[in-house]
Amino acid sequence: MNIHGDLKGERDLLLGNEAIARGVIEGGVDIATSYPGTPSSEVMETLADAANESDFHAEWSTNEKVAFDVAAGAAIIGQRSTTIMKNAGLNVVMDLFNTIVYGGVRGGFVIVVADDPAAHYSSNEQDSRFAADWAEIPCLEPADQQEAKDMTAYAFDLSEKLELPVLLRTVSRVSHGMGDVEFGDVNKEGREPAFDKHWGMPYRWNVYGPPGPVEKHRWLKSRQSLAAEESESLEWNYLKSDEGGEVGLIASGIGASYAREAVERLGLEGEISLLKLGISNPLPKERILSICREMERVVVVEEGQPLIERKVGLIAKEEGLSVDILGKTTGLMEDVGELSPDGVMEAIGEVSGVSVFGGEIDESVKREIEGLVAPRSSTFCAGCPHLGTFWAVKRAIEKTGGDIPIVNGDIGCYEMAGYGVFSKGLDTTMTGESQKYRYESPYELIDTNYVMGSGIGLMQGQLQAGYDDGPVIGLAGDSTFFHSCLPAVINAVYNGVGGLFIILDNSWTAMTGHQPSPCTGMTARGDRIEPYDIREVVEALGVEDVRAVDPYDLDKSTDAVVDGIERDGQFSVVISKRECTIQALKADEYGAVSMEVDAEECVSCGKCVELGCPAITFKDETGGIDWNICVGCGLCVQVCPTDALKVVEG
Amino acid sequence: MSRIRLLVAGVGGQGSIRASHIIARAAVNDGLKARVGETYGAAMRGGPVASHVKIGEGIYSPLNSRNGADAILSLEPMEGLRNAAEYLSGDGLFLTNTETWIPYDVNIGRAEYPPLEEITGAVGRITENVMKFDATSLAKKAGDIRTMNVVMVGALDSALNLPVRTETLKKTVRENVPEGTVDVNVNAFELGRKAV
Numbered sequence: 001m002n003i004h005g006d007l008k009g010e011r012d013l014l015l016g017n018e019a020i021a022r023g024v025i026e027g028g029v030d031i032a033t034s035y036p037g038t039p040s041s042e043v044m045e046t047l048a049d050a051a052n053e054s055d056f057h058a059e060w061s062t063n064e065k066v067a068f069d070v071a072a073g074a075a076i077i078g079q080r081s082t083t084i085m086k087n088a089g090l091n092v093v094m095d096l097f098n099t100i101v102y103g104g105v106r107g108g109f110v111i112v113v114a115d116d117p118a119a120h121y122s123s124n125e126q127d128s129r130f131a132a133d134w135a136e137i138p139c140l141e142p143a144d145q146q147e148a149k150d151m152t153a154y155a156f157d158l159s160e161k162l163e164l165p166v167l168l169r170t171v172s173r174v175s176h177g178m179g180d181v182e183f184g185d186v187n188k189e190g191r192e193p194a195f196d197k198h199w200g201m202p203y204r205w206n207v208y209g210p211p212g213p214v215e216k217h218r219w220l221k222s223r224q225s226l227a228a229e230e231s232e233s234l235e236w237n238y239l240k241s242d243e244g245g246e247v248g249l250i251a252s253g254i255g256a257s258y259a260r261e262a263v264e265r266l267g268l269e270g271e272i273s274l275l276k277l278g279i280s281n282p283l284p285k286e287r288i289l290s291i292c293r294e295m296e297r298v299v300v301v302e303e304g305q306p307l308i309e310r311k312v313g314l315i316a317k318e319e320g321l322s323v324d325i326l327g328k329t330t331g332l333m334e335d336v337g338e339l340s341p342d343g344v345m346e347a348i349g350e351v352s353g354v355s356v357f358g359g360e361i362d363e364s365v366k367r368e369i370e371g372l373v374a375p376r377s378s379t380f381c382a383g384c385p386h387l388g389t390f391w392a393v394k395r396a397i398e399k400t401g402g403d404i405p406i407v408n409g410d411i412g413c414y415e416m417a418g419y420g421v422f423s424k425g426l427d428t429t430m431t432g433e434s435q436k437y438r439y440e441s442p443y444e445l446i447d448t449n450y451v452m453g454s455g456i457g458l459m460q461g462q463l464q465a466g467y468d469d470g471p472v473i474g475l476a477g478d479s480t481f482f483h484s485c486l487p488a489v490i491n492a493v494y495n496g497v498g499g500l501f502i503i504l505d506n507s508w509t510a511m512t513g514h515q516p517s518p519c520t521g522m523t524a525r526g527d528r529i530e531p532y533d534i535r536e537v538v539e540a541l542g543v544e545d546v547r548a549v550d551p552y553d554l555d556k557s558t559d560a561v562v563d564g565i566e567r568d569g570q571f572s573v574v575i576s577k578r579e580c581t582i583q584a585l586k587a588d589e590y591g592a593v594s595m596e597v598d599a600e601e602c603v604s605c606g607k608c609v610e611l612g613c614p615a616i617t618f619k620d621e622t623g624g625i626d627w628n629i630c631v632g633c634g635l636c637v638q639v640c641p642t643d644a645l646k647v648v649e650g
Numbered sequence: 651m652s653r654i655r656l657l658v659a660g661v662g663g664q665g666s667i668r669a670s671h672i673i674a675r676a677a678v679n680d681g682l683k684a685r686v687g688e689t690y691g692a693a694m695r696g697g698p699v700a701s702h703v704k705i706g707e708g709i710y711s712p713l714n715s716r717n718g719a720d721a722i723l724s725l726e727p728m729e730g731l732r733n734a735a736e737y738l739s740g741d742g743l744f745l746t747n748t749e750t751w752i753p754y755d756v757n758i759g760r761a762e763y764p765p766l767e768e769i770t771g772a773v774g775r776i777t778e779n780v781m782k783f784d785a786t787s788l789a790k791k792a793g794d795i796r797t798m799n800v801v802m803v804g805a806l807d808s809a810l811n812l813p814v815r816t817e818t819l820k821k822t823v824r825e826n827v828p829e830g831t832v833d834v835n836v837n838a839f840e841l842g843r844k845a846v
Contacts, residue, residue: 011678012675012678013671013674013675013678013684013686143710144685144710173687173711173712173713176687176688177685177686177687177688177712178671178674178684178685178686178687178688178712179683179684179685179686179712180677180678180682180683180684254711256710257710257711257712258710258711258713260710261708261709261710261711261715264708265715340713340715341711341713341714341715341716341718342715342716345715359716359717359718359739359740360716360717361717361735361738361740361775361776362775365735365772365775365776366735368772368775369731369734369735369772369773370735372731372764372768372769372772373728373731373732374728374753374755374756374761374762374763374764375753375755375760375761376661376696376697376698376728376729376732376753376754376755377753377754377755378697379696379754381696422755422760609758614696614754614757616754616757616758617757617758618757618758618759619757619759621759626752626754626757628751629696
């Protein structure tokens with residue numbers, strides 16, 4: 001989508017992330033950095049397309065920390081910069097995040113964090129607004145796509161006024177929702193980079209330089225009153241007062257959008273006061289007091305944990321007000337999962353004594369429909385190279401004794417090997433021993449999985465602690481390998497640990513929508529570059545036992561994993577390398593084989609189902625292929641012990 | 651108040667997200683407010699996709715409320731059914747393609763796909779307004795099976811009183827489909843309009 005250039009006054013339907021990208025451009029950015037992560041990735045995808053024409057630097061960095069540091073470096077020399085990440089990405093940047101504020105920035109520095117309440121695409125539901133309170137910087141919260149754009153552009157000005165980074169916290173429902181947006185002016189100054197090491201403060205950009213961290217922290221404190229003034233007059237905070245009601249609403253971010261609809265559905269328009277907030281730190285105290293003084297009960301609606309609610313409670317208490325602050329701390333709304341239009345309406349209705357509109361359908365109809373609906377489980381794509389890798393891992397574990405392995409997974413498409421989509425009735429009894437579980441598909445194979453780069457570290461801990469009830473394996477994809485596995489590989493070599501580390505290299509950051517990884521050979525802006533060869537990197541880091549295999553060759557892949565497992569006490573690496581099937585098909589570089597099914601030959605062993613490919617069918621105990629989605633990878637032919645599934649000789 | 655709330659349901663790869671964008675963008679082109687809320691999870695292709703579309707006055711959030719959708723545009727019968735109990739209003743329209751996309755779970759014998767009559771029968775207990783037709787065949791007739799989503803948008807335009815002009819919808823179709831496919835898509839839109 002074209003979102004750059006002079007479009008002032010035009011309207012279009014934008015994804016929240018596209019709106020943020022437009023805000024970045026309107027704010028006159030000089031440097032933009034990011035690492036892919038749903039639901040934030042489309043911001044950089046959009047920016048990268050616009051970078052050449054709008055004259056700024058855009059990059060996919062190796063990880064969020066590098067992205068953050070690069071952007072901060074530009075801000076120190078007066079350039080407008082932004083760095084964009086998902087919720088989990090914020091955890092990767094916390095070091096400089098909590099330290100750059102001791103001295104702040106010269107050019108506007110906007111940190112965009114996309115949270116994911118309800119964990120649609122994430123391993124946690126963290127509320128990143130707390131980080132802004134922790135680091136003592138402003139946190140803006142857009143309610144919709146228009147605000148997302150406008151606030152992003154404003155955040156650069158705010159950052160320069162306060163000389164502090166500004167956090168823009170968006171959520172999935174804003175970032176991955178779409179709304180009508182009116183474009184504004186592009187405010188590009190084209191200022192030259194300038195460095196002054198004592199800019200308004202001795203050793204401004206060296207936290208240890210005199211007067212040192214404590215004085216620089218004191219400076220940070222001194223900025224807070226200015227931030228509070230800005231919050232008090234912020235355009236996106238506004239009060240809609242009623243006439244003499246008892247119930248007030250304070251609603252921030254996307255919560256305000258649900259609240260406004262709820263007020264209408266409950267027929268409370270004109271009867272309820274609403275303070276809509278676009279900022280969670282610092283709060284506009286006077287505005288909050290103005291609603292708390294008038295009301296007996298105030299409901300706080302916010303996406304995430306009850307951050308504003310607690311702060312409002314404190315503000316009211318300090319002022320000696322008797323108002324009841326109601327929300328997630330009082331059990332009015334659940335503080336797990338995300339807000340919903342109905343949940344917000346019910347909460348407001350309950351406090352206001354208005355019964356909720358009942359348009360719900362009969363319970364018996366609901367039950368009938370639930371009984372009819374079949375699941376449509378998340379699976380690997382047909383012909384995914386990971387299917388071959390996981391088949392090899394499973395077979396290798398069986399071949400090397402079939403005892404109790406620990407497969408430490410990581411973040412990427414391959415994490416689906418731990419989704420447990422067909423598992424049910426699991427025995428969760430706690431005993432003191434290792435427990436063996438059967439698994440029939442790749443979807444039950446991964447045993448541990450948390451965050452990027454953690455698998456290879458967990459593996460080392462298990463081995464150093466002496467686990468010997470089975471093989472210990474770590475997994476990572478190519479993008480994850482470069483993101484956060486390099487120090488752990490060095491750690492394994494240097495501290496002399498064993499274990500098998502399997503790198504599933506499909507040449508793309510696939511799960512987040514196929515952004516380039518250092519193995520792709522392309523930058524964010526589409527420039528060609530020599531790709532990294534992971535084998536060379538691993539060998540350069542001192543790993544002696546390295547094997548590279550093609551996951552479409554199941555026998556060789558299985559042998560490589562067996563060899564790796566049997567290298568007891570020596571750290572070994574298997575690189576399972578084949579381009580993501582979707583990308584290979586798109587590039588018309590996929591070498592499909594022609595296959596056919598001979599049902600007469602099927603012995604109903606179910607091996608084809610065990611492979612886990614969604615193109616496999618197994619009706620009436622007979623293996624077959626769903627030709628609508630089969631891509632002709634030939635993996636199922638390799639697992640079929642008879643000629644029921646076979647390659648047609650050309 | 652002129653306002654329409656829809657849910658577009660389908661399987662990843664069928665173009666349900668593009669269909670929802672066309673409807674919402676057409677609304678913006680006609681000067682209306684629009685919101686789209688969508689979930690596309692881990693599965694690139696073959697997973698359930700539901701897209702909420704709200705156009706007109708008084709809309710702020712991107713999600714439909716419980717049984718608050720004026721229509722479900724169902725690109726695949728069971729995906730329409732999956733969302734009907736939660737979102738379809740008691741006098742809403744259920745407009746479905748009859749062509750099924752059998753889930754992997756069913757293909758490997760871990761679940762059953764109900765007969766079409768049972769799906770429409772169950773929805774018929776929510777609303778009397780159930781319409782079905784073979785949009786996939788019409789897409790083939792238009793010249794490309796991948797235009798099924800646009801066939802469905804055309805059908806919605808004639809089955810429901812959208813606050814968007816047909817001409818604007820058609821223009822938005824033209825502007826939002828891949829280069830070189832404009833004619834087949836406009837064809838698909840027209841075939842859809844005549845189908846219901």
